[in-house]
Amino acid sequence: MEATLQILLEIQHIDQRLSELDNPEHVLQFEKLGFQWQPEHRQQLIELRAKRAAQIDAELLAHYQGLKERYGAAIVPIDGGICLGCFMMIPTAWVQDIRQSLSVKTCGHCGRILFWVG
Amino acid sequence: MPTTKKTSSKSAKSAAAKAPAKPALTGLAAYFDEALFLPELKSKNKAEAFEEMVDALCATLGKQHKQTLLSMLHHREMLGTTGIGRGVAIPHGRTLLTRHLRVVFGRSNTGIDYGARDSEPVNLIFLVVAPFQDRGNVYLPTLGKLVELVRAKPNRDKLMEIETFDQFVEALSAPTA
Numbered sequence: 001m002e003a004t005l006q007i008l009l010e011i012q013h014i015d016q017r018l019s020e021l022d023n024p025e026h027v028l029q030f031e032k033l034g035f036q037w038q039p040e041h042r043q044q045l046i047e048l049r050a051k052r053a054a055q056i057d058a059e060l061l062a063h064y065q066g067l068k069e070r071y072g073a074a075i076v077p078i079d080g081g082i083c084l085g086c087f088m089m090i091p092t093a094w095v096q097d098i099r100q101s102l103s104v105k106t107c108g109h110c111g112r113i114l115f116w117v118g
Numbered sequence: 119m120p121t122t123k124k125t126s127s128k129s130a131k132s133a134a135a136k137a138p139a140k141p142a143l144t145g146l147a148a149y150f151d152e153a154l155f156l157p158e159l160k161s162k163n164k165a166e167a168f169e170e171m172v173d174a175l176c177a178t179l180g181k182q183h184k185q186t187l188l189s190m191l192h193h194r195e196m197l198g199t200t201g202i203g204r205g206v207a208i209p210h211g212r213t214l215l216t217r218h219l220r221v222v223f224g225r226s227n228t229g230i231d232y233g234a235r236d237s238e239p240v241n242l243i244f245l246v247v248a249p250f251q252d253r254g255n256v257y258l259p260t261l262g263k264l265v266e267l268v269r270a271k272p273n274r275d276k277l278m279e280i281e282t283f284d285q286f287v288e289a290l291s292a293p294t295a
């Protein structure tokens with residue numbers, strides 16, 4: 001079964017792609033390497049994002065959106081029990097929960113959504 | 119270099135099982151792994167090839183993340199192809215699902231229907247996943263080095279001929295065009 005955290009991560013991936021597309025320097029660098037950009041296809045990705053966003057609880061989605069506007073990335077990795085958004089400690093039990101059950105947990109200090117990276 | 123700083127008991131066990139230890143790879147080769155070396159892709163099209171290659175990646179990153187990785191790659195293709203021509207494709211993306219930059223190498227001798235820029239079938243695929251926070255700033259330079267490598271026809275020919283991972287590593291250090 002797909003976890004809410006995985007849907008949120010997919011939304012973050014889409015947001016990342018859209019921000020790449022909106023960054024002329026990024027587009028130019030990748031075009032120079034031979035990669036293609038078709039800005040006219042952006043709507044397809046926006047529609048996909050809307051479809052995924054509809055699968056998330058409205059309050060959580062609003063929280064994601066707020067974090068994205070404030071920090072750029074709403075979901076951040078945990079490393080060595082530390083939130084890499086604000087470098088504060090995360091309870092050990094949470095780390096296990098996020099890692100094993102993909103539970104949605106937000107950092108008690110900065111509010112960012114936490115992700116365990118393998 | 120993509121080696122884990124903290125070794126978990128699980129990965130320590132699997133590392134111990136892989137004896138004898140080989141010297142650490144350097145340069146471009148440092149991002150590759152024998153488990154991510156797929157010289158005989160069975161896939162006929164892009165979607166299948168991504169699956170085959172992501173399966174290899176998921177052995178390390180976790181099977182539960184397969185769909186998320188696949189969709190991440192397909193989002194990029196929606197915005198334009200990563201088939202750069204001359205039988206080469208370099209699908210890529212940054213994701214929280216990996217701690218280090220990793221490259222999966224896939225080769226198809228018959229060619230894959232990829233929707234490349236030159237509409238030619240693709241034989242060589244380098245699938246690049248990089249950490250979301252690219253602190254070492256290795257993502258773009260690595261993509262650049264791969265593009266440089268395959269720009270030279272002798273290098274592409276060599277990559278089509280190699281049979282073992284060791285030969286592949288040697289081919290990666292070939293002079294670029």
Ligand SMILES: [Zn+2]
Nearest residue numbers: 083086107110
């Ligand atoms: Zn935090």
